Amino acid sequence: MDTKVLDAFTQEYKQLLESELRTLVEKLNAPPNIKEAMHYSLRAGGKRIRPLLVFATLAAFGKDPKMGLLAASAIEMIHTYSLIHDDLPSMDNDDLRRGKPTNHKVFGEALAILAGDALLTYSFEVIGKIPNEIASSETKLQLVIEMAKAAGSEGMVGGQVADIEGEGKSLTIEELEYIHIHKTGKLLKYSVIAGALLGGANHDQLENLKAFAHHLGLAFQIQDDILDLEGNTELLGKPVGSDTTNQKSTYPQLLSMEGAKEALQKQLVLSKQYLEDTGLNIHLLNEIAELVASRDH
Amino acid sequence: MDTKVLDAFTQEYKQLLESELRTLVEKLNAPPNIKEAMHYSLRAGGKRIRPLLVFATLAAFGKDPKMGLLAASAIEMIHTYSLIHDDLPSMDNDDLRRGKPTNHKVFGEALAILAGDALLTYSFEVIGKIPNEIASSETKLQLVIEMAKAAGSEGMVGGQVADIEGEGKSLTIEELEYIHIHKTGKLLKYSVIAGALLGGANHDQLENLKAFAHHLGLAFQIQDDILDLEGNTELLGKPVGSDTTNQKSTYPQLLSMEGAKEALQKQLVLSKQYLEDTGLNIHLLNEIAELVASRDH
Numbered sequence: 001m002d003t004k005v006l007d008a009f010t011q012e013y014k015q016l017l018e019s020e021l022r023t024l025v026e027k028l029n030a031p032p033n034i035k036e037a038m039h040y041s042l043r044a045g046g047k048r049i050r051p052l053l054v055f056a057t058l059a060a061f062g063k064d065p066k067m068g069l070l071a072a073s074a075i076e077m078i079h080t081y082s083l084i085h086d087d088l089p090s091m092d093n094d095d096l097r098r099g100k101p102t103n104h105k106v107f108g109e110a111l112a113i114l115a116g117d118a119l120l121t122y123s124f125e126v127i128g129k130i131p132n133e134i135a136s137s138e139t140k141l142q143l144v145i146e147m148a149k150a151a152g153s154e155g156m157v158g159g160q161v162a163d164i165e166g167e168g169k170s171l172t173i174e175e176l177e178y179i180h181i182h183k184t185g186k187l188l189k190y191s192v193i194a195g196a197l198l199g200g201a202n203h204d205q206l207e208n209l210k211a212f213a214h215h216l217g218l219a220f221q222i223q224d225d226i227l228d229l230e231g232n233t234e235l236l237g238k239p240v241g242s243d244t245t246n247q248k249s250t251y252p253q254l255l256s257m258e259g260a261k262e263a264l265q266k267q268l269v270l271s272k273q274y275l276e277d278t279g280l281n282i283h284l285l286n287e288i289a290e291l292v293a294s295r296d297h
Numbered sequence: 298m299d300t301k302v303l304d305a306f307t308q309e310y311k312q313l314l315e316s317e318l319r320t321l322v323e324k325l326n327a328p329p330n331i332k333e334a335m336h337y338s339l340r341a342g343g344k345r346i347r348p349l350l351v352f353a354t355l356a357a358f359g360k361d362p363k364m365g366l367l368a369a370s371a372i373e374m375i376h377t378y379s380l381i382h383d384d385l386p387s388m389d390n391d392d393l394r395r396g397k398p399t400n401h402k403v404f405g406e407a408l409a410i411l412a413g414d415a416l417l418t419y420s421f422e423v424i425g426k427i428p429n430e431i432a433s434s435e436t437k438l439q440l441v442i443e444m445a446k447a448a449g450s451e452g453m454v455g456g457q458v459a460d461i462e463g464e465g466k467s468l469t470i471e472e473l474e475y476i477h478i479h480k481t482g483k484l485l486k487y488s489v490i491a492g493a494l495l496g497g498a499n500h501d502q503l504e505n506l507k508a509f510a511h512h513l514g515l516a517f518q519i520q521d522d523i524l525d526l527e528g529n530t531e532l533l534g535k536p537v538g539s540d541t542t543n544q545k546s547t548y549p550q551l552l553s554m555e556g557a558k559e560a561l562q563k564q565l566v567l568s569k570q571y572l573e574d575t576g577l578n579i580h581l582l583n584e585i586a587e588l589v590a591s592r593d594h
Contacts, residue, residue, distance in 0.1 A: 030450035031458045038450070085414065090406035109387035110461050113410065117382065117417065118450035124421045125445035128438050137434035141425050144441055148422035153327035153335070153415035161328045164407050 006287040013055045013065060013072075014048050020073050024126060030118070037107040037115035041080045044098050049220070049292065050075045050191040056284040057195025057209065070130045071143060071194040074123040078151050079187060081119040084112050086160065092246065099234075123147070139197055146197075150190035159183025163248070171249040177218070184224075185217030208278045212285070215271035220292045222264040225250035229257070231296065268293045303584040310352045310362060310369075311345050317370050321423060327415070334404040334412035338377045341395050346517075346589065347372045347488040353581040354492025354506065367427045368440060368491040371420040375448050376484060378416035381409050383457065389543065420444070427495075436494055443494075447487035456480025460545070468546040474515070481521075482514030505575045509582070512568035517589045519561040522547035526554070528593065565590045 021042045025035055051072035055065035087094040087102040088109060094102050104112035127143050135143070149155055159182025166179060192213040196206050228243045229252055243250050251260040271289050275282045318339045322332055348369035352362035384391040384399040385406060391399050401409035424440050432440070446452055456479025463476060489510040493503050525540045526549055540547050548557040568586050572579045 028450050030455045031462070033462065034450050034455065034458045081414075085410055088407075088410065090410065110385075111458065113382055113385065113387065114454050114458055114461075116414075117378075118454045120414065120417060121445050121449035121454065125442050125449065128442040128445065137438050140438055141434050141441075144438075145422050145425040148418050148425065152418035152422065153325050153331050157411050157415045157418065158327045158331065161331045161408065161411055164411075165328070165330065 006284060006291065009056070009059075009065075009284055010048075010052060013052065016066070016069060017048060017051045017072055017076065018043065020069050021076060024073055024122070028122070033107070033111060034115055034118055037103060037111050038119055040106060041084050041097075041103050041115065042076070042119075044080075044100055046098055047295070047297075048076065049288070050079055050188060052288060053188065053191035053213070053285075054195040054198075056288055057192050058199050059284050060278070060280040060282055061196075061199030061201070062281060063199045067134050067198050068195055070126050071198060072191075074126040074147065075187065075191050075194065077119040077123040077126065078147070078156075081116040081123075082151075082156055082160070082187075084116040084119075088112065091160075091164065120151070135198055142197060143194055146190055146193055150186040150193075155182055155186035155190075156184075159186070166249060168247040169249070171254070173254050176249050176251070176254060180218060180221040181214070184221050185214060188217040188220065189213035205278050205280065208274045211274040212271050212278070212289075215267045215274065216289055216292060219264055219267035219271060219289070222251045222260055222267065223293055223295060225252055226257070226260055226264065227295075227297065264293055303581060303588065306353070306356075306362075306581055307345075307349060310349065313363065313366060314345060314348045314369055314373065315340065317366050318373060321370055321419070325419070330404070330408060331412055331415055334400060334408050335416055337403060338381050338394075338400050338412065339373070339416075341377075341397055343395055344592070344594075345373065346585070347376055347485060349585060350485065350488035350510070350582075351492040351495075353585055354489050355496050356581050357575070357577040357579055358493075358496030358498070359578060360496045364431050364495050365492055367423050368495060369488075371423040371444065372484065372488050372491065374416040374420040374423065375444070375453075378413040378420075379448075379453055379457070379484075381413040381416070385409065388457075388461065417448070432495055439494060440491055443487055443490055447483040447490075452479055452483035452487075453481075456483070463546060465544040466546070468551070470551050473546050473548070473551060477515060477518040478511070481518050482511060485514040485517065486510035502575050502577065505571045508571040509568050509575070509586075512564045512571065513586055513589060516561055516564035516568060516586070519548045519557055519564065520590055520592060522549055523554070523557055523561065524592075524594070561590055 025038045025042065028035055054068040054072040054075065058065045058068045083097060084103045086092050087097055088104055095105055096102065103115060107115065124144055127140060127147060130140055151157065159179050162179045163183055166175060189210060192209050196209045201209065225243065228240065228250065231240055233240050251263060255263055268289060272286060275285055319336065322335045322339065325332055351365040351369040351372065355362045355365045380394060381400045383389050384394055385401055392402055393399065400412060404412065421441055424437060424444060427437055448454065456476050459476045460480055463472060486507060489506050493506045498506065522540065525537065525547065528537055530537050548560060552560055565586060569583060572582055
């Protein structure tokens with residue numbers, strides 16, 4: 001498959017996003033240390049898959065992807081806060097994230113917790129400040145509500161709770177799916193929802209895009225589990241086999257490696273089917289789905 | 298001073314608020330443990346001064362205080378999350394809060410951090426869901442933006458950072474005021490702003506109410522410092538003298554006890570002056586100001 005179009009798109013919008021994140025934090029009138037702690041984790045990079053989903057969904061509607069810049073920034077702030085808090089000693093106790101020392105290793109636990117709190121809080125202000133030319137107050141409010149649902153106890157935070165409670169236990173496939181649908185899936189789905197709401201989706205388009213994102217999120221997580229066993233420590237930025245070390249249940253463990261790879265293909269096919277049904281210009285979203293399933297980090 | 302009107306008002310609206318907080322958490326479709334951790338700290342009580350400010354500000358506009366129920370609930374959730382995170386071992390490391398074991402003592406650090414995150418996130422959803430009959434989408438968005446500013450790195454979180462960084466140092470009165478204006482003041486001020494926006498304040502009323510809340514916040518904090526030295530452990534729910542133990546700078550320490558009491562009266566007079574200038578029905582707000590300055594816990 002020719003991925004040159006997605007590569008160029010990714011490069012352009014990653015750069016725009018990273019510059020916007022810098023600007024958004026830079027203009028805060030706040031103690032220098034917390035701004036530095038916020039910057040540190042925001043610029044730690046990563047695939048920026050959530051922002052790319054916002055931009056690519058807007059592109060699917062034939063809209064200027066830049067319309068999603070603030071929503072994408074808000075989502076990346078929430079994702080980043082969740083990584084900072086997940087890495088804390090009382091949670092996953094990770095020293096490395098994307099090959100760099102984790103936030104609390106550099107700034108201490110107190111500032112790491114507060115930097116996470118500040119990013120989460122700021123994300124709602126950033127959504128609130130989307131210009132009126134881009135979205136009506138009604139749409140912005142809907143973005144606020146859906147983002148809170150995706151990130152809170154009914155979404156990402158709920159998934160993290162289930163993940164922690166599941167450690168050291170052998171989970172059923174349903175329990176494992178609950179964790180992933182909530183911990184990773186809801187915010188990925190919200191990224192597509194945000195692009196769709198800003199793009200002016202009708203009811204059917206929104207439903208199909210949600211189903212696309214749901215299956216994409218599961219594919220993403222299965223590939224994550226596969227990479228944890230078959231990946232490359234250097235590319236991953238964390239030790240291979242860390243799920244086993246942390247006594248986490250994984251798809252390969254529950255389904256065998258072969259079964260996990262089959263499940264991944266099944267989710268990928270489902271996600272692309274729903275995408276097809278939107279009737280939109282799905283070229284970029286399709287490529288992102290391919291990328292998620294075949295990525296090496 | 299006759300406080301019977303405020304007493305009845307407080308009793309009625311505290312009950313309404315506490316019942317609303319229970320309902321709001323109860324209806325979350327989330328893991329039972331995190332809901333229990335959220336409930337635990339929300340029902341730990343306290344003076345509910347921020348919700349009362351929302352209700353009393355609405356009353357000052359001749360509006361039904363119940364219009365502020367969701368905004369007041371959101372603010373109390375933010376206040377509660379901040380207490381949960383502040384009490385953590387890596388922050389103030391407190392075992393008791395309002396005479397009860399702190400959240401992390403009961404639920405463990407991981408769940409305490411996540412319960413805080415969940416309360417903060419939910420507060421924005423709660424604001425977003427204020428019925429349209431009570432506030433327009435524009436007003437709700439303004440409430441979202443102002444709440445994020447009050448709670449985030451430019452507000453409460455920024456104050457907490459400065460507080461932690463100031464521990465063990467001898468601060469100037471300006472540095473101490475920075476901490477208090479941000480750590481406690483901004484959310485108290487936002488409570489009045491929320492009531493004012495829902496009550497339909499004009500520009501001058503809003504500015505006077507903000508100035509009222511600013512000075513009330515300082516009075517509140519000076520009284521807090523005085524109580525830490527002269528209060529009663531049982532009423533406070535924490536040991537007298539804990540600021541000294543934690544090497545925190547306080548007003549009595551910087552200004553002497555007499556100077557602190559003078560400063561308290563000065564802030565109280567200023568706050569009541571601005572209140573007078575609003576031309577509103579300020580009876581209840583006036584009583585709350587008196588209460589803040591003379592409370593024993």
